[in-house]
Amino acid sequence: MSHKTNSYIVYVIMNDNFFIVGVKKLREKILKTAKELFIKNGYNATTTGDIVKYSGSSKGNLYYHFKIKENLFLEILNIEDEKWFTRWREEEKKCQSNREKFYLLNELAIKMDDYYSMQTAIIEFYSREYESKDIEEKIKEIEQRYMDMYYDIFNAGNRENEWHIKNIESASQIVVATIHGIIMFSPMIDKKKRVELMEQFSQIFLKGVE
Numbered sequence: 001m002s003h004k005t006n007s008y009i010v011y012v013i014m015n016d017n018f019f020i021v022g023v024k025k026l027r028e029k030i031l032k033t034a035k036e037l038f039i040k041n042g043y044n045a046t047t048t049g050d051i052v053k054y055s056g057s058s059k060g061n062l063y064y065h066f067k068i069k070e071n072l073f074l075e076i077l078n079i080e081d082e083k084w085f086t087r088w089r090e091e092e093k094k095c096q097s098n099r100e101k102f103y104l105l106n107e108l109a110i111k112m113d114d115y116y117s118m119q120t121a122i123i124e125f126y127s128r129e130y131e132s133k134d135i136e137e138k139i140k141e142i143e144q145r146y147m148d149m150y151y152d153i154f155n156a157g158n159r160e161n162e163w164h165i166k167n168i169e170s171a172s173q174i175v176v177a178t179i180h181g182i183i184m185f186s187p188m189i190d191k192k193k194r195v196e197l198m199e200q201f202s203q204i205f206l207k208g209v210e
Contacts, residue, residue, distance in 0.1 A: 027065050030055045035076050035118070043073060043121035070135050073125055076118075077142060084112055085145070098157035103202050105149065109179055110198045111191070119184055147172040163209045175205065 033055035037046045048069050052059055066072040088108055095101045130136055150172040157163050165171050182197055189197070 026055075026057060026061060030057055030062060030065060030072070031076060031079070034072050038073065038076070038121040039117045043124040046121070070125075070130065070132070073121070074135070074138050074142075077122075080118075081142060081145065084108075087112065088149075098153050098160060098162050099206065101153050102150075102157075102206065103199070105153070106179060106198045106202050107195065109183060110194045123184055143176065146176045150175050163206065165209050171209065178205075 030051065034046070034051045037050055037054065041050075046069075048059065048062055051057070051069075051072070052062055062072075066075065088105065091104055091108060092101060095104055126139070130139075147169075151168055154163075154165050154168045154171055158165055158168070178201060179198070182194065182201065
């Protein structure tokens, strides 16, 4: 193979790498800009035109990465969720019992502020009706991850006689719904008060299943 051919191959590879890096950076910039706009204006008032304008992108690029605004918003939620789950996996190691896990999981849901800044946008997003089954399925997947965490804690607690929950699936749904309510519908309450409310809920719930 000639030196000229080798040089051409290196040139192509370098260009491809630069392209991939550029596409990734643009995607990250779109996500960052969109999150800032959702925080500032809410979900309904934020348009794809706004996102394109302030990210310095184009409608073509936005469509290439996310197709529609709903997918973009869901990707932001997925990113924030992954941060949350990573933090939880580290915190979970500190617990000596399932009871401690339950308290800590609820407390962490309140103390991590990622969702509070976006709560107006999230409420608007979840209150909409979606024709796309894909969007509905993605929303269900996000909710199911949380219910699975509580299901595992409750199931382990049953095995280790920490409590006796007959219907673990229903209990998981009740807890997730209640916690979402505390998180999403207490925007004017400071963090200390929210933590107190969550602790009271944890005590009341566990007292009821013991």
